[in-house]
Amino acid sequence: MKLKTIQVRVGEWKLGEGAVRFRSYGLGSCVALVLWEPGKKIGGMAHILLPGTNSQIPPHPGAKFAPSAVKNLVNEMKKMGAHPQKLVAKLVGGANMFPKKFNPEQEFMGKNIGERNLLAVRKSLNELKIPILAEEVGGEKGRTIEFYPQTGKVLIYKSNGEVKEI
Amino acid sequence: MAEEFILNKIQRDALQELCNIGMGHATTALARLLNQTILFDVPRVQRIKISRVPAMVGGKDEMVVGIYMRFQGPVQGNILIMFPRQSVLVLQEIITGEKKTEIILNEYFTSMLKEIGNILAGSYLSVMETLLGMRLIQSVPLFAFDLARAVIDPILAQVGEEKDYTLLTEAVFHLKDSPQLTGKFFLIPDPKSVRLMLESVGLAEN
Numbered sequence: 001m002k003l004k005t006i007q008v009r010v011g012e013w014k015l016g017e018g019a020v021r022f023r024s025y026g027l028g029s030c031v032a033l034v035l036w037e038p039g040k041k042i043g044g045m046a047h048i049l050l051p052g053t054n055s056q057i058p059p060h061p062g063a064k065f066a067p068s069a070v071k072n073l074v075n076e077m078k079k080m081g082a083h084p085q086k087l088v089a090k091l092v093g094g095a096n097m098f099p100k101k102f103n104p105e106q107e108f109m110g111k112n113i114g115e116r117n118l119l120a121v122r123k124s125l126n127e128l129k130i131p132i133l134a135e136e137v138g139g140e141k142g143r144t145i146e147f148y149p150q151t152g153k154v155l156i157y158k159s160n161g162e163v164k165e166i
Numbered sequence: 167m168a169e170e171f172i173l174n175k176i177q178r179d180a181l182q183e184l185c186n187i188g189m190g191h192a193t194t195a196l197a198r199l200l201n202q203t204i205l206f207d208v209p210r211v212q213r214i215k216i217s218r219v220p221a222m223v224g225g226k227d228e229m230v231v232g233i234y235m236r237f238q239g240p241v242q243g244n245i246l247i248m249f250p251r252q253s254v255l256v257l258q259e260i261i262t263g264e265k266k267t268e269i270i271l272n273e274y275f276t277s278m279l280k281e282i283g284n285i286l287a288g289s290y291l292s293v294m295e296t297l298l299g300m301r302l303i304q305s306v307p308l309f310a311f312d313l314a315r316a317v318i319d320p321i322l323a324q325v326g327e328e329k330d331y332t333l334l335t336e337a338v339f340h341l342k343d344s345p346q347l348t349g350k351f352f353l354i355p356d357p358k359s360v361r362l363m364l365e366s367v368g369l370a371e372n
Contacts, residue, residue, distance in 0.1 A: 009218070009221075011217045025220070026224075026226070026316040027316060028312070049319075049326050062217075062330075064330070097312060097317050102310070103309055105306065112320075113323045141312065142316025143316070159313045
């Protein structure tokens with residue numbers, strides 16, 4: 001059966017249920033947040049660009065910033081009938097695109113944007129007590145991700161040819 | 167949220183001309199380094215939604231070498247130069263003198279690619295300095311080899327905090343005698359610099 005594909009671009013979140021497939025191409029330092037309600041097979045995916053933990057940042061309707069992305073996705077999934085206490089999360093992405101081995105002269109600049117994105121998403125999920133079932137994060141390779149809300153399966157295609165399932 | 171900027175036709179044309187002259191200088195410098203004639207297409211200047219940028223910079227599975235530099239001064243922003251896999255193989259042959267079917271990213275070759283980025287960006291920025299009448303400082307180049315759409319992520323993070331739209335200028339260049347060597351030169355100013363950049367070319371709105 002040919003599944004309908006829902007593409008999630010950077011800074012966007014999308015919803016779907018049952019026999020659909022979510023896809024985001026080329027996650028670098030961005031983080032893909034997958035939320036799933038196993039009972040009703042409702043899924044949501046957000047393609048997060050920035051930690052957005054600075055309190056001066058106003059709420060954003062999209063998924064550009066971690067805190068508002070998590071909030072928006074949870075709220076919209078509730079509207080679709082998802083039970084908030086049954087939501088589970090998977091995280092993918094947050095890589096460092098300029099590896100140390102290629103950039104040895106680069107001075108230590110603190111946590112890179114990928115790491116900061118991951119910390120911010122985990123914090124927001126933790127505040128809402130949403131468990132993180134699995135992660136395929138960090139490292140120095142870009143990733144393309146697919147998420148199937150029918151089964152909760154997440155497939156990751158890394159830029160070095162590796163394929164992983166979480 | 168800060169107001170999104172607009173870009174009218176006159177501003178677009180002026181920026182395109184600036185890119186044109188910048189690319190002229192940049193490709194001349196690279197031509198001297200590689201001892202090859204380099205041509206470039208008419209640069210494209212656009213105001214684009216950040217969510218649409220990754221698909222603009224590369225195909226869904228496209229692997230590239232990316233060389234990223236920040237520039238700072240009264241106008242600040244980002245320069246990203248991308249060479250698709252096939253072009254990296256051609257560059258490898260020109261630089262090492264050996265024809266191989268695989269890209270070997272050793273220290274020598276990556277430094278050479280970074281230097282190419284340095285030279286392209288430096289010559290381009292010197293044109294901007296003259297035309298905009300300001301001093302600009304260029305950072306050390308950062309090197310990536312990955313999916314084009316993933317390499318652009320940290321730059322989008324750099325420009326995406328304040329606005330949902332960005333100014334993107336793009337120029338494609340290629341070797342005259344070896345059309346399979348192509349590269350893309352992107353200049354993405356920081357959002358707070360867009361207005362000053364337009365003012366400096368004499369064309370700010372209002």
